[in-house]
Amino acid sequence: MLAIENLRVVYHDVISVLNGISLTVQEGEILVIIGANGAGKTTLLRAVAGMIDFYDGDIIEGDIKVEGTSIKGLDATDIMKRHGLTYVMEDRPVFWYLTIEENLGAASFSRWDKKVKADMEAVYDYFPALGAMRHKKAGYASGGEQQMLAIGMALMTKPKILLLDEPSLGLAPLITEELFRIIKQLNDTGISIVLVEQNAHAALEIGTRGYVIELGRIVLEGKAKDLINNKDVREFYLGSGEKERKSYRDAKRYKRRKRWL
């Protein structure tokens, strides 16, 4: 469905961040990408979604294909509209001064069909909290509700492939659980998902396959189930190297002390 071939990305012509990444996303799967801070996860999603030039970055080598057709160099709207690939950025971009419903309307900017209202209702079915506050300004929504809105806005573009950048960031465990349950439901409707997550355990639990990225390179790949049980992944990303299941923050600190082998 999506194929990334030997992708190299630099920022400002000199800072090399992706050093030859190749990966594939099969139709209908949830592909999980994990990696430490600064590994290049967000850069990868920006490059795929056609947004790398907004950040003064360039794809200097490699290719990105959706169903066999190269999308390299296309702009983000084209990629979304013509190739069905939509990216939900890590900072939950919603319009604070618009209501929830107006945000969903704004996300439908590229659509001319008459099903927008029905699709908004479908978003409210997935996220009842949004339905209940549809006429409230998004700026008053909680972090979790804003994340749901950002995903809801992406759904209004009718994606075939959805790229999610750390959707659980800063959310309480119960909200994260709910969010991942809904991501799985969306996937069950046939949307292929690329899920970048620091919350590696929760992500791998709903994931099909996963890749571990370090310093702009893939260092490990496998079935999600196998990665959960992989010794290095457990040690570095699940924080269970010393005692079982420490907090993620501890895992991060631990990672800094020890380098990936």
Ligand SMILES: Nc1ncnc2c1ncn2[C@@H]1O[C@H](COP(=O)(O)OP(=O)(O)OP(=O)(O)O)[C@@H](O)[C@H]1O
């Ligand atoms: N616009 C930019 N200009 C220069 N360097 C950048 C830019 N954006 C990111 N970088 C650098 O590229 C590297 C990878 O960043 P990226 O945001 O892709 O990592 P990440 O894996 O998403 O990290 P995190 O887990 O913190 O979100 C980092 O060293 C970062 O400082």
Ligand SMILES: [Mg+2]
């Ligand atoms: Mg990131």
